[in-house]
Amino acid sequence: xxxxxxxxxxxxxxxxxxxxxxxxxxxDLLNLEKSIYKKALKNYDxxxxxxAVYHILELEGEQxxxxxTLAYIYFNQKNYLSCLQVSNQILKQKExxxxxxxxxxxxxxxxxxxxxxxxxxxxYAINKDVVTAYKLAELQHxxxxxxxxxxxxxxxxxxxxxxxxxxxxxxEKKGEVQIVPFKAAFYNLMALASxxxxxxxxxxxxxxxxxxxxxxxxxxxxNRNVVKLMKDKLEKKDNSK
Numbered sequence: 001x002x003x004x005x006x007x008x009x010x011x012x013x014x015x016x017x018x019x020x021x022x023x024x025x026x027x028d029l030l031n032l033e034k035s036i037y038k039k040a041l042k043n044y045d046x047x048x049x050x051x052a053v054y055h056i057l058e059l060e061g062e063q064x065x066x067x068x069t070l071a072y073i074y075f076n077q078k079n080y081l082s083c084l085q086v087s088n089q090i091l092k093q094k095e096x097x098x099x100x101x102x103x104x105x106x107x108x109x110x111x112x113x114x115x116x117x118x119x120x121x122x123x124y125a126i127n128k129d130v131v132t133a134y135k136l137a138e139l140q141h142x143x144x145x146x147x148x149x150x151x152x153x154x155x156x157x158x159x160x161x162x163x164x165x166x167x168x169x170x171x172e173k174k175g176e177v178q179i180v181p182f183k184a185a186f187y188n189l190m191a192l193a194s195x196x197x198x199x200x201x202x203x204x205x206x207x208x209x210x211x212x213x214x215x216x217x218x219x220x221x222x223n224r225n226v227v228k229l230m231k232d233k234l235e236k237k238d239n240s241k
Contacts, residue, residue: 030059046073062089071102080106097126104135113139124152130159134186141189146196153190161186172218184214191223200231 033055040048050073056066067090074083087103090096100123107116120136123129133156140149165182172178180188191206207224210217 026059030056033059046077049073050077063093068096068099071099075102075106078109080109084110097123100126108139113143117143128156128159130156130161130186131165131182133159134182134189137189137193141193141196144196146193150190150193150197153186153193156186157190169217169219178216178218180217181214184210184217184220186210187213188217188220188223191220191227195223195227200227200234203227204231 033052037049037052037056040046040052050070053066053070053073057064057070060066067086071083071086071090074080074086083102084106087099087106090099091103100119104116104119104123107113107119117136117139120132120139124132124136133152137149137152140146140152161183166179167182167185168177169180169185170177187206187210191203191210194200194202194206204224204227207220207227210220211224214220
């Protein structure tokens with residue numbers, strides 16, 4: 001009886017020690033992988049950082065906050081398909097605005113414009129941000145959904161515009177770009193949507209708004225001249241009837 005108790009006690013101690021050592025080993029592994037991840041990021045080594053994150057996820061499970069990190073790594077590597085896959089895994093657990101943004105851009109880069117529009121619509125409903133509205137309208141315009149693009153931009157016209165954001169447009173010099181303030185680009189897109197809706201007066205109005213903000217806006221100047229000539233030609237034709 002005494003021997004049996006001793007054996008049971010020894011087995012219990014061994015089981016406890018084994019469980020404790022495994023827990024300690026797992027913790028040490030986690031600390032090691034997190035240290036590798038930090039050092040890799042410091043050295044701009046995204047591939048090593050990504051591998052460390054996969055090891056962390058194996059140890060912590062898919063509830064780990066490092067799943068978000070993996071999505072960002074894939075995005076920065078321009079691996080948009082993998083970024084999309086990981087983003088979808090995260091969004092199944094919880095809807096996160098920054099991950100929705102990664103998903104939207106990834107879909108756009110993968111040329112799934114319709115799906116990208118759906119995600120941007122969801123984002124815009126959440127944050128009512130003028131930059132999101134511009135991106136959404138740009139894609140709507142790309143798919144020739146002019147009335148939707150115009151409605152999106154109109155709904156954002158009175159929102160706060162960022163001061164420091166700029167957008168690159170073709171310059172007057174071939175092969176060069178022109179850096180344009182965001183607000184001027186916004187009104188240029190409103191003009192394009194108005195033109196597609198055959199509202200030439202409104203298009204000219206918005207081109208004028210864009211040029212008021214940035215007088216050297218080459219594309220806006222060029223497009224305004226084309227619309228003005230077309231409008232004058234149509235008016236002349238109507239008057240001759």
